[in-house]
Amino acid sequence: MRSLLAVALALLAAAAMAAEVAPEARRSGYDLASPEVRAMQDDDTANPGMLWVSQGESLWAKRAGAAALSCQDCHGEARTRMKGVAARYPAFDAALGRPIDLEQRINLCRTERQRAESLAWESEELLALTAFVARQSHGLPIAVDDSPELKPFSALGDELFHRREGQLNLSCSQCHDDNWGKRLAGSVIPQGHPSGYPVYRLEWQSLGSLQRRLRNCMTGVRTEPYEYGAPEAVALELYLMERARGMTIETPAVRP
Amino acid sequence: MNEAIRRVVGEAEPQPGKVRLELPSIVENGNTVPLAVSVDSPMTEAEHVESIHIFNQKNPQPYVAAFHLGARAGKARVSTRIRLADSQRVVAIVRLNDGSFWSDSADVIVTLAACTEQ
Amino acid sequence: MARVLINLPESAKRGEVIEIKTLIQHPMETGYRLDSNGAKIPRDIINRFTCTYNGEEVFHAELFPAIAANPFIAFSTLATESGELVFSWADDDGQTQTESRQIVVE
Numbered sequence: 001m002r003s004l005l006a007v008a009l010a011l012l013a014a015a016a017m018a019a020e021v022a023p024e025a026r027r028s029g030y031d032l033a034s035p036e037v038r039a040m041q042d043d044d045t046a047n048p049g050m051l052w053v054s055q056g057e058s059l060w061a062k063r064a065g066a067a068a069l070s071c072q073d074c075h076g077e078a079r080t081r082m083k084g085v086a087a088r089y090p091a092f093d094a095a096l097g098r099p100i101d102l103e104q105r106i107n108l109c110r111t112e113r114q115r116a117e118s119l120a121w122e123s124e125e126l127l128a129l130t131a132f133v134a135r136q137s138h139g140l141p142i143a144v145d146d147s148p149e150l151k152p153f154s155a156l157g158d159e160l161f162h163r164r165e166g167q168l169n170l171s172c173s174q175c176h177d178d179n180w181g182k183r184l185a186g187s188v189i190p191q192g193h194p195s196g197y198p199v200y201r202l203e204w205q206s207l208g209s210l211q212r213r214l215r216n217c218m219t220g221v222r223t224e225p226y227e228y229g230a231p232e233a234v235a236l237e238l239y240l241m242e243r244a245r246g247m248t249i250e251t252p253a254v255r256p
Numbered sequence: 257m258n259e260a261i262r263r264v265v266g267e268a269e270p271q272p273g274k275v276r277l278e279l280p281s282i283v284e285n286g287n288t289v290p291l292a293v294s295v296d297s298p299m300t301e302a303e304h305v306e307s308i309h310i311f312n313q314k315n316p317q318p319y320v321a322a323f324h325l326g327a328r329a330g331k332a333r334v335s336t337r338i339r340l341a342d343s344q345r346v347v348a349i350v351r352l353n354d355g356s357f358w359s360d361s362a363d364v365i366v367t368l369a370a371c372t373e374q
Numbered sequence: 375m376a377r378v379l380i381n382l383p384e385s386a387k388r389g390e391v392i393e394i395k396t397l398i399q400h401p402m403e404t405g406y407r408l409d410s411n412g413a414k415i416p417r418d419i420i421n422r423f424t425c426t427y428n429g430e431e432v433f434h435a436e437l438f439p440a441i442a443a444n445p446f447i448a449f450s451t452l453a454t455e456s457g458e459l460v461f462s463w464a465d466d467d468g469q470t471q472t473e474s475r476q477i478v479v480e
Contacts (some may be wrong), residue, residue, distance in 0.1 A: 036283065036290050216372060
């Protein structure tokens with residue numbers, strides 16, 4: 001914690017202007033990770049995240065709820081029908097009048113179509129299904145929509161990304177735009193692109209969602225993390241995906 | 257750690273050589289550290305590796321794993337992922353079928369994650 | 375039943391060395407971690423992994439809490455004859471999970 005304070009003071013001392021990462025200078029966390037972490041991600045037969053993808057594949061075909069439907073019953077083969085889907089989430093939901101992320105979309109299907117209980121955030125099942133669906137976009141570029149109805153939400157996300165917060169009074173931008181590539185307590189600061197979510201984070205010893213990771217960052221600057229599914233959380237996810245537009249999806253990524 | 261090693265090798269003195277312990281010299285997170293250990297052995301009925309024992313210096317327990325091979329292994333190489341609580345030395349002790357012990361060690365620097373849950 | 379990923383070739387030549395990679399979903403709770411109330415979370419690990427080839431044991435490993443969560447073990451064995459490789463993981467409670475794979479040896 002003292003080292004974090006030291007960095008915070010250094011950042012405050014240096015008259016840091018918010019310098020966005022130029023599109024051609026964008027790097028995935030993969031590029032900044034150690035060779036060992038990269039090797040773990042690259043080998044599908046040894047990537048721990050694939051355990052959840054495999055579980056998701058089974059869940060896809062499993063009937064659930066009062067409607068006794070499986071994802072497969074409506075959507076068919078995930079390999080073809082889910083291709084590109086994760087790449088454009090968070091997406092605008094017309095009925096709700098706001099963007100929702102992939103986890104929320106899956107739960108909407110669970111409650112409204114399957115008439116089953118929604119799956120808890122960070123539960124094995126929700127992670128498995130999200131990882132399996134996102135895996136079908138592996139290798140594809142992030143392609144969140146550009147439509148006008150998303151503008152106010154991505155503007156909120158943009159504002160949140162640049163807002164200083166917490167006891168350490170740091171914004172996301174100060175680390176991830178201005179100081180990426182430098183070290184914070186021995187770890188290399190990434191640019192913060194959500195290209196591999198859900199991600200197998202070594203620190204968690206488990207797969208986890210983007211919202212979980214954002215909560216970790218917020219705890220890191222000593223601010224109250226957003227509740228899971230909060231509008232701010234989704235707005236931030238949307239902004240991050242827009243900021244990463246065009247980058248390749250790596251799900252399930254491995255990160256420290 | 258030395259006591260734990262003693263319990264495996266008994267009176268014998270493990271000699272350096274034949275075994276190669278591969279660990280990264282610095283890791284971003286001690287929760288999952290890739291480890292590979294290989295032994296220079298023809299792996300025949302006459303000459304092969306019986307077992308490979310991995311120890312560490314600073315975790316709460318000195319034992320990490322023990323791998324039992326034998327002539328049917330074909331190749332004396334095992335990989336796994338270990339946990340290291342702190343920067344420390346890891347030691348591999350190999351027992352050959354002729355009763356001899358060989359060793360190798362590696363020092364690993366363990367760094368901590370920056371933004372955690374606590 | 376924990377999720378398992380096993381990787382090995384479907385066929386091999388007699389005398390060839392087969393590389394096998396295994397991954398199983400398991401928290402490998404060390405017994406040293408504290409929960410939010412400060413109480414020790416009890417140890418719960420897979421302590422033994424065994425591989426048999428047509429009934430004969432060809433590899434086994436004793437695992438301790440220092441083995442990372444979702445244990446990954448890669449090892450090799452000689453392709454001797456066609457048949458069945460059986461992998462089993464045993465935990466501290468004495469529960470065992472078993473998976474098998476066929477191999478064709480020419």
